[in-house]
Amino acid sequence: MVETVQDSERPTSPGGSPTFDEVVRVPSALGAGDGGKGKAIRIEDVAREAGVSPITVSRVLRSPDVVSPATRTRVLAVVQRTGYVSNPHASALRSGRSSIVAAFLSNIFSQQYNDAATGCAEVLEEAGYQLMIGQTSYSYSRETAAIQALRALKPAGIFMTGVVELESNRRAMRELGIPIVESWALPRDPIDMLVGLSNTDAGRMACEHLVSRGRRRLAFVGRRGGRGRLRLKGFEEKARELGVEIVFVREVENVQSISDGHAILREVAAEGSKADAVFVANDLLAIGAVLEARRLGLSVPDDLAILGIGDSDFAAQITPSLSVVAFDATAIGRRAGRLIAERLSGTAPIHPIEHVEMRLAQRQST
Amino acid sequence: MVETVQDSERPTSPGGSPTFDEVVRVPSALGAGDGGKGKAIRIEDVAREAGVSPITVSRVLRSPDVVSPATRTRVLAVVQRTGYVSNPHASALRSGRSSIVAAFLSNIFSQQYNDAATGCAEVLEEAGYQLMIGQTSYSYSRETAAIQALRALKPAGIFMTGVVELESNRRAMRELGIPIVESWALPRDPIDMLVGLSNTDAGRMACEHLVSRGRRRLAFVGRRGGRGRLRLKGFEEKARELGVEIVFVREVENVQSISDGHAILREVAAEGSKADAVFVANDLLAIGAVLEARRLGLSVPDDLAILGIGDSDFAAQITPSLSVVAFDATAIGRRAGRLIAERLSGTAPIHPIEHVEMRLAQRQST
DNA sequence: TTGTAGGCGTTATCAA
DNA sequence: TTGATAACGCCTACAA
Numbered sequence: 005m006v007e008t009v010q011d012s013e014r015p016t017s018p019g020g021s022p023t024f025d026e027v028v029r030v031p032s033a034l035g036a037g038d039g040g041k042g043k044a045i046r047i048e049d050v051a052r053e054a055g056v057s058p059i060t061v062s063r064v065l066r067s068p069d070v071v072s073p074a075t076r077t078r079v080l081a082v083v084q085r086t087g088y089v090s091n092p093h094a095s096a097l098r099s100g101r102s103s104i105v106a107a108f109l110s111n112i113f114s115q116q117y118n119d120a121a122t123g124c125a126e127v128l129e130e131a132g133y134q135l136m137i138g139q140t141s142y143s144y145s146r147e148t149a150a151i152q153a154l155r156a157l158k159p160a161g162i163f164m165t166g167v168v169e170l171e172s173n174r175r176a177m178r179e180l181g182i183p184i185v186e187s188w189a190l191p192r193d194p195i196d197m198l199v200g201l202s203n204t205d206a207g208r209m210a211c212e213h214l215v216s217r218g219r220r221r222l223a224f225v226g227r228r229g230g231r232g233r234l235r236l237k238g239f240e241e242k243a244r245e246l247g248v249e250i251v252f253v254r255e256v257e258n259v260q261s262i263s264d265g266h267a268i269l270r271e272v273a274a275e276g277s278k279a280d281a282v283f284v285a286n287d288l289l290a291i292g293a294v295l296e297a298r299r300l301g302l303s304v305p306d307d308l309a310i311l312g313i314g315d316s317d318f319a320a321q322i323t324p325s326l327s328v329v330a331f332d333a334t335a336i337g338r339r340a341g342r343l344i345a346e347r348l349s350g351t352a353p354i355h356p357i358e359h360v361e362m363r364l365a366q367r368q369s370t
Numbered sequence: 371m372v373e374t375v376q377d378s379e380r381p382t383s384p385g386g387s388p389t390f391d392e393v394v395r396v397p398s399a400l401g402a403g404d405g406g407k408g409k410a411i412r413i414e415d416v417a418r419e420a421g422v423s424p425i426t427v428s429r430v431l432r433s434p435d436v437v438s439p440a441t442r443t444r445v446l447a448v449v450q451r452t453g454y455v456s457n458p459h460a461s462a463l464r465s466g467r468s469s470i471v472a473a474f475l476s477n478i479f480s481q482q483y484n485d486a487a488t489g490c491a492e493v494l495e496e497a498g499y500q501l502m503i504g505q506t507s508y509s510y511s512r513e514t515a516a517i518q519a520l521r522a523l524k525p526a527g528i529f530m531t532g533v534v535e536l537e538s539n540r541r542a543m544r545e546l547g548i549p550i551v552e553s554w555a556l557p558r559d560p561i562d563m564l565v566g567l568s569n570t571d572a573g574r575m576a577c578e579h580l581v582s583r584g585r586r587r588l589a590f591v592g593r594r595g596g597r598g599r600l601r602l603k604g605f606e607e608k609a610r611e612l613g614v615e616i617v618f619v620r621e622v623e624n625v626q627s628i629s630d631g632h633a634i635l636r637e638v639a640a641e642g643s644k645a646d647a648v649f650v651a652n653d654l655l656a657i658g659a660v661l662e663a664r665r666l667g668l669s670v671p672d673d674l675a676i677l678g679i680g681d682s683d684f685a686a687q688i689t690p691s692l693s694v695v696a697f698d699a700t701a702i703g704r705r706a707g708r709l710i711a712e713r714l715s716g717t718a719p720i721h722p723i724e725h726v727e728m729r730l731a732q733r734q735s736t
Numbered sequence: 737t738t739g740t741a742g743g744c745g746t747t748a749t750c751a752a
Numbered sequence: 753t754t755g756a757t758a759a760c761g762c763c764t765a766c767a768a
Contacts, residue, residue, distance in 0.1 A: 022568040022725055025600045027557040030510070030536045044521040046761060057739050062763060072737060091522045093462040094761035097744050102459065104502070118484045125503055136470070136502045137491055144396070155410040156457040156745095170396045191393040202388040234391050262683045295687050317628045318684050321661050359388055412745060423755050428747060438753060460745035463760050522761095 045088045054082040065090065096158060105133045105344060106159040108150060110166040110188070110230075111259075116287055116314050116333040117165045120187070123337030124163050131345035133160055144170050151176050158182075161344035163337070166230070167191050167198075183347035185340040187360075189231055194357065197347070199339045201360040203231045206329045207238025210283040210311050211246070213327070213364050219281035219309055221251045223272050225293075226285030228255035235285040235313070251278045256289070265292020266299075273302060280308060281370070287314035287328075294326050294369055309370040324368035331362045411454045420448040431456065462524060471499045471710060472525040474516060476532040476554075476596075477625075482653055482680050482699040483531045486553070489703030490529050497711035499526055510536050517542050524548075527710035529703070532596070533557050533564075549713040551706040553726075555597055560723065563713070565705045567726040569597045572695045573604025576649040576677050577612065579693070579730050585647035585675055587617045589638050591659075592651030594621035601651040601679070617644045622655070631658020632665075639668060646674060647736070653680035653694075660692050660735055675736040690734035697728045 051058040056075060063071050064079040071079075082088070096102035105128050109117040125135035136159070138150055151173055154162070161183040168174050168186065177184055177195050190200035214222055224239055226232035232255060243250050252275045254268060268289055272282050284290035290312025297304045304310055304324050312319060315330035339358055346353050417424040422445060429437050430445040437445075448454070462468035471494050475483040491501040502525070504516055517539055520528070527549040534540050534552065543550055544561050556566035580588055590605050592598035598621060609616050618641045620634060634655055638648050650656035656678025663670045670676055670690050678685060681696035705724055712719045 022556055022566075023570045023574070023604070024558045025556045025566075025569050026603070027533055027555055027600070028535050028596075044761095047763095048761080058761090059740085059763075060738060063738085066763085070737075075737080087518050089518045089522045091463070091761055093459045093468065093522075093524070094744090095763075096459040097457070097463055097746085098761080098763045100744080115481070118488065121503070122484065129504075134502055134504065136500055137487075138495075138500065152453050152455045156455045156459075158459070167393055169394050189393055190388060190391045192390045200388075200391075203391050204389045208389070230394075234393070237392075238389070262687065291687075321628065321657075322687070323689055413747095414745080424745085425747070425756085426754060429754085432747085436753075441753080457745055460760090461747075463762085464745080464747045466760075 044091065045086045047088070047090065050079065050082050050086060050088045053086070054079045062090075100158055102158055102160055103133050104136050104157070104159045105161045105163060105341075106136050106138060106154060106157070107163045108138045108147075108165070110164075114259075114288070115316060119333040120165050120337035120340070121163075123334040124341040125337075127338050127341030128345060131341075131349070133345070133348075135163075144173075147173055154180060160348055161185070163187070163340045163344065165336075168195060169230075183344045185343050187336050187340055189234065190359070196356070197340075197343050197353065198357045199336050199343070199360060200357060201331060201336070201362065202238075203234035204238035204241075206313060206362060207235040207240070207283070207285070208242040209238075209329050209362065209364055210235070210285070210313070211239045211242035211248075213329075213366070214281040214283065214309060214311060214370065215243075215246050215248055217281070217305070217309060217370050220248050221278055221280045222248060223252035223254075223275070223279035223282040224250060224285065225254045225256070225268050225272065225282060225289060227259065228257060232285055235283075239283055239285075251275070252282075256286075259286055259288055262288050262292040262295070265289040266296040269293040269296040270300070273297075273300060273308065277307075281305075281311070282308060283311045283313075285313050287312060287316060287319070290326055290328070291316075291318055291322060294322055294324065298323075305368070305370050311370050315365065320365075320367065327367045327370040328365050329362050330365040331360050336360060410457065411452045413454070413456065416445065416448050416452060416454045419452070420445045428456075466524055468524055468526055469499050470502050470523070470525045471527045471529060471707075472502050472504060472520060472523070473529045474504050474513075474531070480625075480654070481682060485699040486531050486703035486706070487529075489700040490707040491703075493704050493707030494711060497707075497715070499711070499714075501529075510539075513539055520546060526714055527551070529553070529706045529710065531702075534561060535596075549710045551709050553702050553706055555600065556725070562722070563706075563709050563719065564723045565702050565709070565726060566723060567697060567702070567728065568604075569600035570604035570607075572679060572728060573601040573606070573649070573651070574608040575604075575695050575728065575730055576601070576651070576679070577605045577608035577614075579695075579732070579736065580647040580649065580675060580677060581608075581612050581614055583647070583671070583675060583736050586614050587644055587646045588614060589618035589620075589641070589645035589648040590616060590651065591620045591622070591634050591638065591648060591655060593625065594623060598651055601649075605649055605651075617641070618648075622652075625652055625654050628654050628658040628661070631655040632662040635659040635662040636666070639663075639666060639674065643673075647671075647677070648674060649677045649679075651679050653678060653682060653685070656692055656694070657682075657684055657688060660688055660690065664689075671734070671736050677736050681731065686731075686733065693733045693736040694731050695728050696731040697726050702726055 047058045047061050051061045061079055064076050107121050163185045165188050167189045174195050184196040186194045187199040190202040284293050294310055312326050312328040315328050319326040319328050343353050413424045413427050417427045427445055430442050473487050529551045531554050533555045540561050550562040552560045553565040554567055556568040592601055650659050660676055678692045678694040681694050685692040685694050709719050
């Protein structure tokens with residue numbers, strides 16, 4: 005079944021010039037009236053109004069229990085009324101701690117890392133921290149540069165959608181003395197905390213599943229290096245154990261979109277009617293592969309079984325629906341955020357190494 | 371055609387305990403050796419080593435042309451060697467400007483706003499700024515609280531995937547005196563800069579397209595208030611102009627996932643064989659609607675034409691592929707980032723109000 | 737329980 | 753072109 009997509013281009017609006025939106029304008033609410041002040045209120049202003057010293061205001065906000073209830077109430081009232089918010093830069097400069105948590109995404113274009121960042125931001129925001137997004141692009145030099153910047157920024161914590169491989173960077177990060185969560189892999193010796201995923205097991209599960217579905221001539225597609233390499237390793241190990249053959253391996257450099265999966269699938273298909281199943285160890289590529297298979301008129305899973313990894317709404321929704329080694333990316337972010345928040349609030353987490361469960365979600369494609 | 375999705379649960383690994391990943395450990399590179407220092411280098415250290423005063427180092431980094439070439443070279447060499455990075459907190463405290471750009475997403479769960487944030491981060495990172503993500507949840511109080519925080523944070527700029535409706539917040543933001551980009555709507559009077567999209571026109575285009583496909587009994591589904599309301603307005607206007615009937619309107623509160631579209635489509639379908647076309651003015655809902663239609667055995671577009679908005683890989687890839695009023699979310703973020711960076715670098719943008727083109731991408735669903 | 741003194745690291749301002 | 757001085761707003765350390 006060949007699917008054609010046709011885009012008809014039409015002008016935005018009849019005359020070519022857009023219609024302005026009549027956006028609703030809501031007049032100021034009663035209490036929000038102080039928005040007009042150009043200058044931010046300082047702790048000193050609050051102190052004066054409350055008839056206490058600045059440090060007392062500071063204490064009311066950081067360690068309320070150390071202040072007498074009467075004073076506290078009075079100060080809080082002024083804080084409320086003026087809408088005072090402490091200057092995070094001054095606070096960070098003096099205390100050496102900021103309320104910013106830095107997140108480093110291996111690939112900022114990937115849906116799953118964005119999901120994880122989203123989950124992390126959500127949890128941290130509740131705890132009064134803000135998430136700042138950076139990108140490492142799977143590159144050592146970028147990573148090193150980022151860590152330089154961190155030394156000065158002194159974030160409250162760090163969340164990485166990956167693990168740090170460069171020893172000097174590991175050491176540098178550890179010496180920041182802040183909570184750090186690595187994720188998406190399961191090393192024995194994380195820098196600090198870990199929300200980990202066994203990529204080796206993911207590969208093993210994938211192989212086991214395909215073999216259990218009666219496949220014997222397997223193919224593998226994944227990213228070169230890092231987690232892709234680990235998934236391949238598990239896949240190969242299991243294949244050896246089970247005595248099945250891996251007839252095709254393709255490692256790719258970079259993946260930006262679903263359509264990158266099209267060419268890859270054609271390679272797998274061209275490499276012969278040799279392979280009867282392929283494990284595509286990347287979420288976007290796998291969906292692209294399924295869609296391309298249909299275009300080529302391949303029957304999935306009869307001609308070729310396709311198994312993906314990660315899980316998205318779409319994997320389950322396309323036709324044929326995609327079987328995956330599934331885990332919940334948003335949950336990884338949330339758990340990381342929770343670990344960081346707990347560590348910062350003094351509640352030392354009991355399990356500094358958390359293990360992310362995977363499951364084999366079998367659908368139509370295998 | 372009814373599609374069943376079946377998940378088989380399997381243990382992560384044979385013995386229940388996961389296999390640790392043998393993550394590659396890369397020994398420290400030659401030049402990256404300074405990672406070990408626990409304390410960050412200060413500007414004073416660099417100054418001493420270079421035999422100049424701290425302020426000269428500062429100038430070398432902020433306004434190099436004002437320093438003599440000889441001095442500059444000497445200082446830069448020391449900066450390079452020590453890996454000095456200025457302390458952003460101290461810098462922000464003294465100068466009242468930070469290198470952080472704040473992004474406020476209307477809905478942190480939405481793919482398209484994440485895309486926009488991603489595009490914005492990418493551009494800004496090149497210009498030396500970092501993006502910090504916040505969420506306003508379409509809520510006035512959240513928005514007001516966020517703006518309070520901004521007064522103290524003094525970010526370099528602000529990007530919003532939406533427009534601010536509350537007058538007091540508009541005023542407060544304007545008085546921050548920093549570049550602000552609103553987006554996703556096309557008001558006549560943005561706070562500062564705008565990468566705007568005419569939602570009214572989107573509604574008009576949608577209606578026009580459906581009518582041009584021979585439809586006469588239209589339905590509308592969208593978010594209540596804000597942009598949803600504007601899209602409905604355009605849709606209704608055009609329908610009146612063309613003399614076609616809108617037989618069903620459904621405004622929803624919140625959308626978190628594709629599956630929210632399932633129930634909605636059933637409503638539209640139940641509301642009778644009355645509607646022969648529906649404009650679903652939300653990206654996730656529209657995809658959910660198409661998938662659900664297929665499950666219900668509805669023929670799309672014969673029984674019901676479905677038109678969405680926004681554009682994602684998936685809209686084009688599902689079956690039947692989804693026609694949309696299309697625009698590029700990532701590009702909106704990039705353009706916003708560029709505007710902010712230009713304004714900050716003194717290159718005043720020529721067009722402070724940029725208009726985002728939409729086009730009608732006709733595919734199989736209409 | 738509250739307050740005083742001083743400095744975090746940088747850059748604006750003014751002077752040379 | 754370079755430097756001396758002071759201040760950004762807060763919080764640590766110590767004192768009362």
